[in-house]
Amino acid sequence: MALVVWNDNFSVQVAEIDTQHQKLIAIINELDDAIKANHSNEALGQVLAELLDYTKTHFEYEENLLSSNGYPMFDPHKAEHDALAEKVVFMGDIFAKGQNIDSGQLMNFLKFWIEEHILEIDKKYSSHLHSKGVH
Numbered sequence: 181m182a183l184v185v186w187n188d189n190f191s192v193q194v195a196e197i198d199t200q201h202q203k204l205i206a207i208i209n210e211l212d213d214a215i216k217a218n219h220s221n222e223a224l225g226q227v228l229a230e231l232l233d234y235t236k237t238h239f240e241y242e243e244n245l246l247s248s249n250g251y252p253m254f255d256p257h258k259a260e261h262d263a264l265a266e267k268v269v270f271m272g273d274i275f276a277k278g279q280n281i282d283s284g285q286l287m288n289f290l291k292f293w294i295e296e297h298i299l300e301i302d303k304k305y306s307s308h309l310h311s312k313g314v315h
């Protein structure tokens with residue numbers, strides 16, 4: 181079963197962002213499946229690199245949308261993104277060095293990260309964006 185399952189509660193009521201969040205969840209699930217299938221560290225590192233790459237793409241898109249619409253909580257939101265991206269880079273470095281990593285701990289972190297960030301941080305901008313006509 182997939183580690184993270186999308187449901188309507190995750191929706192931020194902005195179509196493009198929901199699509200991007202679903203893609204992030206899909207890559208996290210892909211990494212979880214690869215770990216469960218005992219893929220090599222190199223293969224896992226590749227999926228993690230894909231995750232980092234798409235995370236950056238998504239954060240940039242979201243930050244542009246928030247700043248161009250004058251979101252008052254932009255600075256703390258951006259700080260949260262920077263801290264998360266840094267942690268994913270750190271995990272990627274561990275794989276790249278071929279060091280052993282506690283995969284259970286890694287996946288718990290990613291599951292918690294995506295769920296908590298969408299539910300507690302991203303959802304807060306919905307009403308602001310709606311007031312600016314962004315859906």
Ligand SMILES: [Fe+2]
Nearest residue numbers: 242297301302
């Ligand atoms: Fe965000």
Ligand SMILES: [Fe+2]
Nearest residue numbers: 201238242302
């Ligand atoms: Fe987001």
